[in-house]
Amino acid sequence: MSTVTLQHNRIELALHQLRPATGEGHPLLLLHGLGECTPTSVPHGVESWQGSIWGLDFTGHGESTIPVGGGYSAEVLLGDVDAAINHLGTVTLVGRGLGGYVALLAAGARVDAVHGAVITDGPGLTGGSYESSVPQSARLMDQGQIPDPYALHELSRDVRAADYALDFVQYSVANSELAEPINVSALYRPTWLAEVAAAPGVASLPLGDALNLYR
Amino acid sequence: MGITCSPLRTLRPLRSSLTQVESPRTFPGAVAPQRHYRVDADGVGIAVNEWGDERDPVLVMVHGGADFSRTFDVFAPLFAAAGWRVVAWDHRGHGDSDHTHLYSFEADLRDATRVLDAVAPRRPVAVLGHSKGGSILTSLAEAQPFRFRSFINLDGIPYRRPGPDLPEYQRADALNTEITGWLEHRRRSATGSRKPGTIEELARRRAQMNPRLSTEWLEYLVTVGAREDADGWRWKLDPSMRMGGFGPWKPEYGLFRLAGLGVPFLGVLVGADEPMGWGTKSHQVEKWIPRNGRLEYFDDLGHFIHIEQPKMVADMALEFLGAPA
Numbered sequence: 001m002s003t004v005t006l007q008h009n010r011i012e013l014a015l016h017q018l019r020p021a022t023g024e025g026h027p028l029l030l031l032h033g034l035g036e037c038t039p040t041s042v043p044h045g046v047e048s049w050q051g052s053i054w055g056l057d058f059t060g061h062g063e064s065t066i067p068v069g070g071g072y073s074a075e076v077l078l079g080d081v082d083a084a085i086n087h088l089g090t091v092t093l094v095g096r097g098l099g100g101y102v103a104l105l106a107a108g109a110r111v112d113a114v115h116g117a118v119i120t121d122g123p124g125l126t127g128g129s130y131e132s133s134v135p136q137s138a139r140l141m142d143q144g145q146i147p148d149p150y151a152l153h154e155l156s157r158d159v160r161a162a163d164y165a166l167d168f169v170q171y172s173v174a175n176s177e178l179a180e181p182i183n184v185s186a187l188y189r190p191t192w193l194a195e196v197a198a199a200p201g202v203a204s205l206p207l208g209d210a211l212n213l214y215r
Numbered sequence: 216m217g218i219t220c221s222p223l224r225t226l227r228p229l230r231s232s233l234t235q236v237e238s239p240r241t242f243p244g245a246v247a248p249q250r251h252y253r254v255d256a257d258g259v260g261i262a263v264n265e266w267g268d269e270r271d272p273v274l275v276m277v278h279g280g281a282d283f284s285r286t287f288d289v290f291a292p293l294f295a296a297a298g299w300r301v302v303a304w305d306h307r308g309h310g311d312s313d314h315t316h317l318y319s320f321e322a323d324l325r326d327a328t329r330v331l332d333a334v335a336p337r338r339p340v341a342v343l344g345h346s347k348g349g350s351i352l353t354s355l356a357e358a359q360p361f362r363f364r365s366f367i368n369l370d371g372i373p374y375r376r377p378g379p380d381l382p383e384y385q386r387a388d389a390l391n392t393e394i395t396g397w398l399e400h401r402r403r404s405a406t407g408s409r410k411p412g413t414i415e416e417l418a419r420r421r422a423q424m425n426p427r428l429s430t431e432w433l434e435y436l437v438t439v440g441a442r443e444d445a446d447g448w449r450w451k452l453d454p455s456m457r458m459g460g461f462g463p464w465k466p467e468y469g470l471f472r473l474a475g476l477g478v479p480f481l482g483v484l485v486g487a488d489e490p491m492g493w494g495t496k497s498h499q500v501e502k503w504i505p506r507n508g509r510l511e512y513f514d515d516l517g518h519f520i521h522i523e524q525p526k527m528v529a530d531m532a533l534e535f536l537g538a539p540a
Contacts, residue, residue: 009404009455010316059317069259069307070325071317075462078394079401086402108387109394130468143257150257154321161463171387 001040003063008083014063015084016055018042023050025215026115029084029091030055031099034124034155035147037062045207046094050215054091056084058099060148070150074102074127074158081106085113092214094207097122098155100186101165104196107182108168111175116214118183118207119193126190128157160192166199173201183210240414242435244525245288246295251311254304256329262311263304263330267295272539273335274299277327279346279371279491281424281452283310285439290521293529298539299341304330308453310440318456320464323351324358331362339364339478341536345521346371346491350469357472365479367532370518372473372482373466374495393461404455411447414438421450424491427517466493470503480508481535483528485516492518509535 006013016038018030028049032038038055046053057064058077081102085091092115095103100119107117119125142149172181180203182196189197197204205213238247248264255261264284274294276287284303291301305312306323331340341364344352349371356363381389412420418433425433441448473480482504488494497512504510511531513520521528 007405009401065316067316068313069257069315069317069322071307071315071319071322073319073462075397076317079398082398082401109391109398111391130465130471154319159463161465164463167387167390170383171391174387 004087006083006087008059008079011059011065011067011080013059013065013080013083014038014057015087016057017052018055019053021050021052025049025051026090026092027052027054027088028211029081029088029093031081031093031095031103032056032058032061033097033099033122035061035152036096036123037147046211048208049092049211054084054088056080058102058151060151061146066144066146066148067150070148070154072148072151072154072158074098074105074155077102077155078105078109082110085110089113090115092211093117094120094211095122096120098124098127100125101127101160104165104182105168107172107176108170111172111181114172114176114181116178116181116183116210117172118210118214119186119196120207121186121188124155125186125188125193127155127160127192129191130159130161160190162192162195165192165196169196169199169202173199178214180213183213185210238435238438240435240438242289242432244292245435246292247288247439248285248291248303254330254333256307256326259307259315259326260313261304261307261326261330263302263333265303266291266301267299269300271295271298271300273338273340274301274536274539275331275334275340275342276301276303277342277344277348277351278303278306278309279344279348281309281456281458281491282345283440283451285310286436286522288435288439290525290529293525294533297529297533299536302330302334308456310451314453314455318453320351320354323347324355327351327355328359328362335362337361341365341367343367343369343532344371345369346493346518353469353472353476356476356478360477363478365481365536366476367481367483367535369483369521369528370485370492370495372484372495372500373469373493374499375466375493390461393459397457397459397461400457404457407454409449409452409454411444411449414448417441417448417450425519426489427487428519428522432522470500473500474503474505476505476508478507479535480505481532482508482510483520483531484510484512485518485520486512486514487517489518 004015093103103117107114183203184197250265349368417437
C-alpha cells in the first residue's frame with residue numbers, strides 16, 4: 001500500500017492506494033465509516049474493479065491530521081473527498097456508513113468527477129436529527145487520540161435532513177451522464193436514506209452489481 | 216483485511232497571540248477593554264475582553280459572525296458604567312482568538328462554555344447576543360439553562376434563509392453553485408491571506424457589510440479588528456473562513472428552541488434590510504417568544520442597532536436587566 005499526502009485547507013489527508021489498476025477504467029475511491037480508517041488491503045466486494053483502488057482517511061481519522069478543538073461536519077469531509085478527486089480525477093465512490101453519506105454529497109457537488117456513488121452499511125450512517133441534536137459541550141478527556149473523539153462526538157450527531165440529501169440526489173441525477181448515478185446498497189435505511197433510495201435516478205443494487213454499472 | 220489507524224499528524228493552533236496595542240484612531244464613546252486574557256478552549260486560545268469592575272455581576276456579550284468583541288467598544292462601557300462586569304470574547308478564527316483547523320456552530324457553543332466556566336462557573340449570568348451571537352446563546356440556553364439569568368437577543372432570530380424563495384428545481388442548482396464555490400475556496404485557502412490595505416480601504420470594504428455605519432466608526436474598527444503588517448492593514452478574521460454557507464441546518468430550528476426559554480427574554484428586531492441581517496419581522500416570530508419574554512421592533516434601524524443607537528439600546532437593555540446585584 002502506498003500513500004499520498006493531500007492538503008485540504010490546513011489538514012493533511014492520507015490517500016492510500018490499495019491496489020494499482022489491473023485493467024481499463026477509472027479509480028475506485030473507498031470512504032470509510034465513522035471511527036474507521038482505510039483498510040490495508042482491498043476489501044471484500046470490490047476485488048473485481050479493474051481500475052486502481054484507493055482509500056481516503058477522513059480528517060481526524062487514520063493517518064490524517066487531528067484538528068485542534070473539533071468543529072467537524074459532513075461538509076468538511078466533503079472537502080476531504082474533493083481534495084482526493086482533485087488528485088485522482090474521475091472516480092467511482094463506495095462509502096461505508098458516514099462515508100456513504102459523504103459520497104452522496106460528493107456525487108451532487110462534483111457531478112462531472114463522480115462516476116457513481118455507492119452507499120453501503122457502516123458506522124455513522126444514521127447521523128443525528130434535529131430532535132436528537134441538542135447541542136452538547138461536554139469536555140472530552142481523551143483528546144489527541146485516533147480517531148479524534150471530537151469526530152466521533154460531532155459526526156455521530158451531524159444532522160441528516162432528507163430534503164437536504166435529496167437536493168444532492170436531484171442535482172446529481174439531473175446532470176450526470178449516468179441514468180442512476182447513486183446506488184443504495186445499504187440494508188439498513190434510516191429515514192433520510194429511505195427517501196434517497198426511493199428517489200428517481202437512485203438504484204438499489206448489491207455492491208457488486210452497482211460497480212458493474214459504474215465501470 | 217488489516218486495518219492500521221495510527222496517529223501521524225496532530226497540529227497545534229495556527230496563530231496564538233493576544234495583540235492589544237493602542238488604537239491610532241479614536242471614536243466618541245469608545246473605550247478599550249480594561250482587561251484582556253486568553254481562555255483555553257480544548258486547545259484553541261480564545262481572547263476575552265472585559266469592561267467594568269471585576270467585582271460586579273457578569274453580563275456576557277456575544278458578537279455576530281465576522282465581527283469581534285471590540286465591536287462592543289462603545290456599547291459595553293455603557294453597561295460597565297451601570298454596574299455590570301461585561302465579558303466578551305472573540306469567536307475562534309475571529310479577532311485575537313486562534314485561527315484553527317475547523318469551524319462550526321457547535322464548536323462555537325463549546326468555546327462559549329469554556330469562557331463561561333472561566334468567568335462564572337455553574338453560576339447564572341445575564342447574557343446578550345447580537346446576530347449569530349444571539350443564535351449561539353439561544354442554543355446554549357436549551358443545552359445548559361443553568362448558566363442563564365436573563366437573555367437579550369439583538370436581531371439574532373433567524374426566520375428563513377436570506378435570499379429569494381426558489382422552486383424545488385432551482386434550489387438544487389443554487390445549492391450546487393454555493394457548494395462548488397466553497398469547494399474552490401477550500402482548494403485555495405491553505406495558503407490564503409487577507410488582502411492588505413490602508414485603514415480607509417479596509418473601512419470601505421467593510422462598509423459593504425455595514426452600509427449604515429459611519430466611516431469614522433468603520434475606520435476605528437479597522438484599528439482594533441485588523442493588524443498592521445509591513446504591507447498594510449489586514450482584518451484578523453481567519454482567511455480560510457468564508458461568508459455564507461450551506462448544510463442541513465434550518466433557521467426554524469432556533470425558533471423552536473426560543474419557545475422553550477425559561478429565563479426572562481428580550482428580543483430586538485429591526486426593519487432596515489442589510490447584507491448581514493436575517494430580515495426577520497416581528498409577525499413572523501412573535502408566536503415563538505416565550506411567556507416570560509418580550510419582543511421590540513424598530514422599523515427604521517438596521518442590523519447593527521447597538522452601534523447605530525448604543526445609548527437607546529443600552530437604556531432599553533438596562534431597564535430590562537434591572538439592578539445588577
